[in-house]
Amino acid sequence: MIIDCACKKYKFAVKAEEIGINGRVVQCGVCDQKWFQEPASTEEFKVLKDNYIKEEEEKIKKAKAQKPIKEKSDKNYVPVKYEKTIEKDYTKIFLTILVISVISLAFSFENREYIISKNPELIDFFSLLEEFVEYLKKYYSDIIDVLTPKQN
Numbered sequence: 001m002i003i004d005c006a007c008k009k010y011k012f013a014v015k016a017e018e019i020g021i022n023g024r025v026v027q028c029g030v031c032d033q034k035w036f037q038e039p040a041s042t043e044e045f046k047v048l049k050d051n052y053i054k055e056e057e058e059k060i061k062k063a064k065a066q067k068p069i070k071e072k073s074d075k076n077y078v079p080v081k082y083e084k085t086i087e088k089d090y091t092k093i094f095l096t097i098l099v100i101s102v103i104s105l106a107f108s109f110e111n112r113e114y115i116i117s118k119n120p121e122l123i124d125f126f127s128l129l130e131e132f133v134e135y136l137k138k139y140y141s142d143i144i145d146v147l148t149p150k151q152n
């Protein structure tokens with residue numbers, strides 16, 4: 001709303017909400033005069049308020065329309081980088097554990113007679129492991145059998 005200064009020399013553009021429904025005392029920024037500013041008429045106030053609400057809604061709409069683009073670009077960039085480093089670390093740890101397990105398993109298998117003599121309760125485990133090794137041998141010899149005729 002436009003309000004006139006009490007000095008009648010200046011006009012000011014003020015938001016109707018700032019004056020409020022009940023009016024308020026205002027001061028001219030130029031001549032320092034104070035006066036009680038009557039509120040805008042109810043109808044005028046309503047229109048101004050509606051305009052204000054529309055402006056705020058448009059601001060929110062614009063902010064919402066802009067935010068997803070920013071969030072998407074952030075999400076596309078940061079987490080991918082984050083996951084990759086984590087994945088690499090776990091792969092290394094997993095491979096290290098796997099290699100150590102295989103080596104220690106192979107080592108204990110080679111020395112199974114000694115280990116069984118010290119720990120008889122492990123005989124079931126090693127007989128199972130022996131079965132598995134036999135199966136592997138058979139499996140790979142089958143593959144070798146398939147491959148060898150080509151070489152002959």
Ligand SMILES: [Zn+2]
Pocket residue numbers: 005006007008009010028029030031032033
């Ligand atoms: Zn004034």
